[in-house]
Amino acid sequence: MIQNAFFLALREIRRSAMRSMLTTLGIVIGIASVIAMVMLGDATTAYITQSISKLGTNMLMVIPGQERKGVPSSSLMAKKFTHNDIEAIKKEVANIRGAAPVGSTMIRAVYGNQNYSTTIEGTDNDYFIVKDWVFASGRNFSEIELRSGKAVCVIGESVKKELYKDQDPIGTSLRLENFSCEVIGLLESKGAAMFGMDQDDVIIAPIRMFQRRISGNQDISRIMLSASSAEVIESAKASTIALLQERRRIGLTQEDDFFVHDMREMVQTLSSTTKMLTILLGAVAAISLLVGGIGIMNIMLVSVTERTREIGIRLAIGALEREVLLQFLIEAVVLSSLGGIIGIALGIGVGVGTTIYFDLPLIFNTSIIFIAFLFSTCVGIIFGYFPAQKAARLNPIDALRHE
Amino acid sequence: MIQEEKEPIISLRGIVKSYGSAEATTYALRGVDLDIKQGEFVAIMGPSGSGKSTVMNIIGGLDTFNSGEYNFGGVDIGSLSLDQKTLLRRNYIGFIFQGFNLLGKTTAIENVELPLLYRGFSAHDRSEMAMNALRSVGLEKVSHHTPGQLSGGQQQRVAIARAIVTDPFILLADEPTGNLDTVKGKEIMELLSSFNKEKGLTIVMVTHEDEMAAYASRIIRFRDGKIDNSVHTKIVQ
Known part of the structure; x- marks a missing residue:
């Protein structure tokens, strides 16, 4: 049954290539921006860590006075x-x-x-x-x-x-x-x-x-x-x-009346700041994924309305509700995963390009690539379910009369 | 092929179908008794609103009814779930519609393969069976044309091929010639008639054209949700 649904879904996607492409565009952009942002964030973090370690490895600095951020006044008195x-x-x-x-x-x-x-x-x-x-x-x-x-x-x-x-x-x-x-x-x-x-x-x-x-x-x-x-x-x-x-x-x-400053603390503080920034950028990009998901739902709903008659025919000649549901769900998932794959490729391209342009170290975060793909698939399932259910619940008699 | 005449494969008893509730109820069927035997070619006629399409939908398991009994080959249809009725359609019933209802942008052979797909045949079996069905309606040469490239008569013949490819117990045709001119309509009727005679295919057809109904072995007239009369035009072989 799943094999059949895949076959039907793929055939439908191929048949309406233009619409499929537009549907996935939101996901492509969303995933690409997440990947590019995270890659850039990681590169910046690595760059900062590297440049701090240039100051000296495993370095401790002993300064008179008490720890005051950036103000040397107390050290003058001590x-x-x-x-x-x-x-x-x-x-x-x-x-x-x-x-x-x-x-x-x-x-x-x-x-x-x-x-x-x-x-x-x-x-x-x-x-x-x-x-x-x-x-x-x-x-x-x-x-x-x-x-x-x-x-x-x-x-x-x-x-x-x-x-x-x-x-x-x-x-x-x-x-x-x-x-x-x-x-x-x-x-x-x-x-x-x-x-x-x-x-x-x-x-x-x-x-x-x-x-x-x-x-x-x-x-x-x-x-x-x-x-x-x-x-x-x-x-x-x-x-x-x-x-x-x-x-x-x-x-x-x-x-x-003295203070031992650990350079690692500085590294940690700075890298945690850039990591925070990475998460923030990633989150902003993730919102665009949500928008992409809504785009998929929107087009799938239009597609269900457009294909009402087709759904009616399928139901009349013996497609079970769950077979129709599966077909539409798989269509959505294939579209969003496809968008995910294209988005990952595009995101890596943009990320690599930018890091090279800014002369930053190249960091490949494989887990974010995996997560992005998984996420795009989930977007397809979540936003494809409602339209698919709508398709499956159609009354065949009404659907066949639909013009 | 032909069963004992006394054993109808379709048996409707006191079927009532109404819409709406309480005072606003409108009746589509007001108690229909109907038997259809194996190998019969039945034409259902009547003015619009007489309930002929409704009875067709009920026979096809597409529609529900409020009271009465419907027995299909020994199975009580009233007690079946939605999925079970779907499986009944998938395995035992072929449909032809007035508007052909082929999938657009899909080739003739792919359309014919569709019911086989849901039955779980392999790709090889599907194309072989679909090709045979197309051959039997004389369309093997246009198997890779899409509906847009076919004439109305050809489209309806593709629809017939799709309906018979699964070798159903019964073929339900809802105004199969409604969208065709008389010449094309008669071609379609000749085709259906030949399937009925040569293969013993049971056919139930809704029509409002006497000319088309004349091909049937029995004509049932509906009026106001009831059977008005039932006339045998030919002896069932």
């Missing part, structure tokens, strides 16, 4: 870190690959007749480990340079481009404010990270040089840590907190 803190962390916190002190400020760099405003970060060699940063040319700081605070610096790709163009910067002397500094290394480009923040727009110098010549004090405003793997981030974070609490003599009832 006690800064010292070199001894860094030493203690390196010695006592297990599972870390490196711990780098960081002090940073804006500075004007001059080379030849070029001048460029950028960020200078005072740190040590652990900085490159923590940030997973590789040298394009030159070398990192030597022990002596670090200890004495010699005026040497490593520059990022953007700084090199601005000041040196195609020239080799290694060995040249860069003028920073009122002193000059020898360029000993050039870092490989990391590319722009999120928020348009250019990671390559930086000059890196030994922390002692930074303190002596620029900040004028012994303070360390940040510590950057890198856990040896993703699994041990939590334990590294906990032992860092415990160590600093002890060193800064924070009582059990007191609030910490």
